[in-house]
Amino acid sequence: MYEALRNELIEYSKTIGIDEVGFASVEPFQDLKTRLKEQQELGYASGFEKGTIEERTTPSLLMSEAKSIIAIALSYPTRMKNKLPNKKGERRGMFARASWGIDYHIVLRDRLEKLADFLSEKIPSFQYKIMVDTGELSDRAVAERAGIGFSGKNTMIIHPELGSYIYLGEMITNIPFTPSQPLNVTCGDCTKCLDACPTGALVEPGRLNAQQCLAFQTQTKGFLDDEYRDKLGNYVYGFETCQVVCPYNKGVDFHHNEEFEPDPELVTPKLTDLLQVSNRQFKERFGMMAGSWRGKMPIQRNAIIGLAHYKEESSVGLLIELMTTDPRPVIRGTAAWAIGKIGTDEGFHAISTALQEESDKEVIEEMKKGLSFQKLEKEQEG
Numbered sequence: 001m002y003e004a005l006r007n008e009l010i011e012y013s014k015t016i017g018i019d020e021v022g023f024a025s026v027e028p029f030q031d032l033k034t035r036l037k038e039q040q041e042l043g044y045a046s047g048f049e050k051g052t053i054e055e056r057t058t059p060s061l062l063m064s065e066a067k068s069i070i071a072i073a074l075s076y077p078t079r080m081k082n083k084l085p086n087k088k089g090e091r092r093g094m095f096a097r098a099s100w101g102i103d104y105h106i107v108l109r110d111r112l113e114k115l116a117d118f119l120s121e122k123i124p125s126f127q128y129k130i131m132v133d134t135g136e137l138s139d140r141a142v143a144e145r146a147g148i149g150f151s152g153k154n155t156m157i158i159h160p161e162l163g164s165y166i167y168l169g170e171m172i173t174n175i176p177f178t179p180s181q182p183l184n185v186t187c188g189d190c191t192k193c194l195d196a197c198p199t200g201a202l203v204e205p206g207r208l209n210a211q212q213c214l215a216f217q218t219q220t221k222g223f224l225d226d227e228y229r230d231k232l233g234n235y236v237y238g239f240e241t242c243q244v245v246c247p248y249n250k251g252v253d254f255h256h257n258e259e260f261e262p263d264p265e266l267v268t269p270k271l272t273d274l275l276q277v278s279n280r281q282f283k284e285r286f287g288m289m290a291g292s293w294r295g296k297m298p299i300q301r302n303a304i305i306g307l308a309h310y311k312e313e314s315s316v317g318l319l320i321e322l323m324t325t326d327p328r329p330v331i332r333g334t335a336a337w338a339i340g341k342i343g344t345d346e347g348f349h350a351i352s353t354a355l356q357e358e359s360d361k362e363v364i365e366e367m368k369k370g371l372s373f374q375k376l377e378k379e380q381e382g
Ligand code: SF4
Pocket: 152, 153, 154, 155, 186, 187, 190, 191, 192, 193, 194, 242, 245, 246, 247, 248
């Protein structure tokens, strides 16, 4: 009986934009447990994880009637139509692809709810618990066990045809579906992602130090370490070099769900515009994107770093205004650093003047850093 239902569910999933469905047992994730403990001990965890390690690796602790886990994957686009020019005087930032379109947490939850409705109609005693990214279970460990993809050296789940540009979600159920077979595919000798990671966050194949990962760093709220500022480029949210270089992602660009289509104005916004939005405008414009979950501050901090990356002289006036009037020390300080990086006389003069008025220790430190670029310039000239 469940075999027929399993097949019907797979067929139904295709009609609602789900690219792949897999089934996993609810056995504890022993290997993951060991790895999570190691990650914690090494200080490699992001701190965004939910639940205890025990809960994160034991499905029956999350639902006592658990008999199987249904895992799903939805592909997302990698190229946008109507790309906007990123030119001098109008520099644009970039949200990583995983934040394009409507927040995937909402979309995947919707698809999983539809699967749940489908099963509830057939099995009145059906019970389930849905998780997408923010739940206790590791979406990646479940997807791997459910045969959705294999675990790459970049720690992403890689689907042989869809690559790693997929969103993952799952649902614990009380139906004993037969588990799928994990895939027998690997990265082979490839090490492109490890070689390309600018911060060495992939400390060994399949092991990420989240604290060093630029995608994670774009979501923090304090000052960004100088080392990371120089490597971020124009990303204002997320980072994806380890995916871009992966051969499994070559030429991959699927547009299966309308919700994930990017609006170029939103996913590549003008950096100076980002710095001038009010809280309300930010919510209205970006509130439906996954990348807005930490609020506007980290994105504005990253936007300032983006302007420094481009040495965008036309933004110096705005940066001076932020340095001297913004109530947030992280914004004032990062602006001072950026002004120094851009390196105009007007900018250096403004930092010197502002330094007299500033009382925040960290901001003062950033102002001094900003001024040190002037010395560097003079030395190079001399
Ligand atoms: Fe694996 Fe190479 Fe892709 Fe890294 S870049 S995940 S090593 S295939």
